[in-house]
Amino acid sequence: MAEKIRKCAVAATLSAALLNAAALAAVFFYAPVEASMGEAQKIFYYHVPCAIAAYGLLLLSFVMSIAFLSTGQKEYDEWAFSGVETGMVMIACVLVSGATWGRSAWGKWWVWEPRLTSFLILFMTYLSYLLIRALGTGDPRTPKISAVVSIVAFLNVPLVNRAIAWWGSAVHPARIGLEPPMKHTLLLSSFAVALMAASLLLWRVFSARKAEGTEEGNP
Amino acid sequence: MRLLRSALIVFGKEIREEARRKESFLASFFFSFISIVLFHFSLDLTGADLSREGSGLLWLIILFAGSLFTGNSFRKEEENGTFQALLLAVSDSGAIFLGKYLANLAFMTSLGFFLLFLSGALLNMPVWNALLPLAFVFTLVNAGYSSLATMISALLSKEKGSALLYPLVLYPLLVPLFMAAAALTGTAMASGPLLGSPWLRLLVLFDILFFVACMLLFEYAAEE
Amino acid sequence: MGAVPFLEVREVSRSYGRASALEKVSFFAEKGRNTLVLGPNGAGKSTLLRILALLTRPSSGIILWEGEPVCAKKRGEFRTRLGYLSHQLFLYNHLSAEENLEFFAALYDIPAREQKIVGLMEQFGLASHRSKLAGELSRGMQQRLSLARLFLSDPELLILDEPFTGLDEESSEALRSFLLSLRRFNKAVLLVTHEVREAREIADDLLILDRGRTRYFGEAPPSGKIMDLYHEKTEGSPP
Numbered sequence: 001m002a003e004k005i006r007k008c009a010v011a012a013t014l015s016a017a018l019l020n021a022a023a024l025a026a027v028f029f030y031a032p033v034e035a036s037m038g039e040a041q042k043i044f045y046y047h048v049p050c051a052i053a054a055y056g057l058l059l060l061s062f063v064m065s066i067a068f069l070s071t072g073q074k075e076y077d078e079w080a081f082s083g084v085e086t087g088m089v090m091i092a093c094v095l096v097s098g099a100t101w102g103r104s105a106w107g108k109w110w111v112w113e114p115r116l117t118s119f120l121i122l123f124m125t126y127l128s129y130l131l132i133r134a135l136g137t138g139d140p141r142t143p144k145i146s147a148v149v150s151i152v153a154f155l156n157v158p159l160v161n162r163a164i165a166w167w168g169s170a171v172h173p174a175r176i177g178l179e180p181p182m183k184h185t186l187l188l189s190s191f192a193v194a195l196m197a198a199s200l201l202l203w204r205v206f207s208a209r210k211a212e213g214t215e216e217g218n219p
Numbered sequence: 220m221r222l223l224r225s226a227l228i229v230f231g232k233e234i235r236e237e238a239r240r241k242e243s244f245l246a247s248f249f250f251s252f253i254s255i256v257l258f259h260f261s262l263d264l265t266g267a268d269l270s271r272e273g274s275g276l277l278w279l280i281i282l283f284a285g286s287l288f289t290g291n292s293f294r295k296e297e298e299n300g301t302f303q304a305l306l307l308a309v310s311d312s313g314a315i316f317l318g319k320y321l322a323n324l325a326f327m328t329s330l331g332f333f334l335l336f337l338s339g340a341l342l343n344m345p346v347w348n349a350l351l352p353l354a355f356v357f358t359l360v361n362a363g364y365s366s367l368a369t370m371i372s373a374l375l376s377k378e379k380g381s382a383l384l385y386p387l388v389l390y391p392l393l394v395p396l397f398m399a400a401a402a403l404t405g406t407a408m409a410s411g412p413l414l415g416s417p418w419l420r421l422l423v424l425f426d427i428l429f430f431v432a433c434m435l436l437f438e439y440a441a442e443e
Numbered sequence: 444m445g446a447v448p449f450l451e452v453r454e455v456s457r458s459y460g461r462a463s464a465l466e467k468v469s470f471f472a473e474k475g476r477n478t479l480v481l482g483p484n485g486a487g488k489s490t491l492l493r494i495l496a497l498l499t500r501p502s503s504g505i506i507l508w509e510g511e512p513v514c515a516k517k518r519g520e521f522r523t524r525l526g527y528l529s530h531q532l533f534l535y536n537h538l539s540a541e542e543n544l545e546f547f548a549a550l551y552d553i554p555a556r557e558q559k560i561v562g563l564m565e566q567f568g569l570a571s572h573r574s575k576l577a578g579e580l581s582r583g584m585q586q587r588l589s590l591a592r593l594f595l596s597d598p599e600l601l602i603l604d605e606p607f608t609g610l611d612e613e614s615s616e617a618l619r620s621f622l623l624s625l626r627r628f629n630k631a632v633l634l635v636t637h638e639v640r641e642a643r644e645i646a647d648d649l650l651i652l653d654r655g656r657t658r659y660f661g662e663a664p665p666s667g668k669i670m671d672l673y674h675e676k677t678e679g680s681p682p
Contacts, residue, residue, distance in 0.1 A: 072502070140459035144440075148370075148436050149388060166402075166421075229550070232546050236538060239576075299535070303498055306498060307522045308523065308596070309550055
């Protein structure tokens, strides 16, 4: 099983590297420079895919947590945990790229822009998940506790998003008119980031399996 | 009906026990009181729009003070292992959740009124003319707060460092509730229309969603 | 013995993360008989009792009550039919002795509650302490109150985890004679204790565990021989 995951991880990493190279080339040489924001707009091609990947990984963790609670199989718990860890990396990318964009668009590193703010809340929510994991290492109850937290946290996501959208005024361009080359680039970079996220996830699950294997080898 | 009956017995026990223990509710009432006083020194509220800024401040205090009490609601059952005795005595563990939920809701309601009274008396917030709409908003917010607070208290009660972890897990989850609470409390204080506000819909959705989710998840939170 | 044992445990295992606490433990218990569970520290005795008390789920294996498997849906129902006592007291320190009993009696929905509580208080010598807070009673009295609480619901299966811990001489004696009297009440009793001296004369059946595995299950030898058997099966580890 671990071997199979390793093979998938290698395949995902290689294709992610290829696709990212292609996506970066497209971002810099194919996509046109946006008129009002200039070169900085190109952050967008990685910012948005990271956000999508983050949601995808958290959704995976939500589903795996439900599966873990109902079956008690620890494989599901590994997927759920890895999903959150990798998801947190993606959220961090969203926040950093968002802040960088903010610096060039509005001259400030941080503005309380609704979608960025909701990622900040998301980051804090799942930080508590990682905290439970870190403090409860080896405790047999930890997987169950974190599964419950992951479920509740994910249920909260749409509510957080709505609440934050109503609270502040929308700074995010609600719908960006994308020229076809921009659309193509975004599509390509989305696939590239998705594969990158998948390879991170697979490596994470693989290392968990391997750690378990060696521990079982010498009790 | 058996469930409701058991829940009410647990609720009665909670009230009697807390009335004798005193530590949790005194701690959170005292915390609220000192916070109101300290806020007077830290923020200049003269000339501020009290219905808007004041309501956020009020909910910040309730958020913190409430968790002092609710966090303890299952931790105290660990002292003599009484949580296991509870589990063995009811055929549906949902009854324990419901009983504790009602006790936390009752406490949060009293804390809410205490704070409304203090903020009206000491900070001159416009609460006196809006007591009825405020009670309506507070009840809905506390209903949502109590679901998550009760379930997470049970979830973390056996963890080492649960007193530290509890607020860290709870507060981020309460962000949408907090925003709705502050917005609606502000509207109520300014005598604005509550019904039809999108915040009210969000609040009701939060209440229902997390009550159901917490009731279902409680069984997993309780067992080992 | 009847065709179907009152309580049957089939190949129950439990692992905590990667460490396994119990491995395929099987045995059965009958009403009117006391089963003594012995084993060195870390043998999985407490885990086994918590699983039987339906407070911990086994990783695999099943438990049958009168031939009926305890499934997820019915766990709560079965739980109310058993009594579990560990080194913890299961009492609310801030409720009086009587209030503690009243609370649990109400939860168990016991008919003719008042009489039952008064009767139990008498039986366990608590009548003069009824309105004292449980937290203010002496350790021996607390243990008695804890036992009274256990008998409120008239459980068919009694699970006792180290009940002699923290008891003075007099209370231990009372507990021992009480456990002896249980046979008459037709209850299945499972008892874990490391004080074999206290328990040997009340054991009918014996289960010896070591490192999560069953080493012996069967009728208990005459009280003097229990320790010999124990040492033989566990390679001399102290109980």
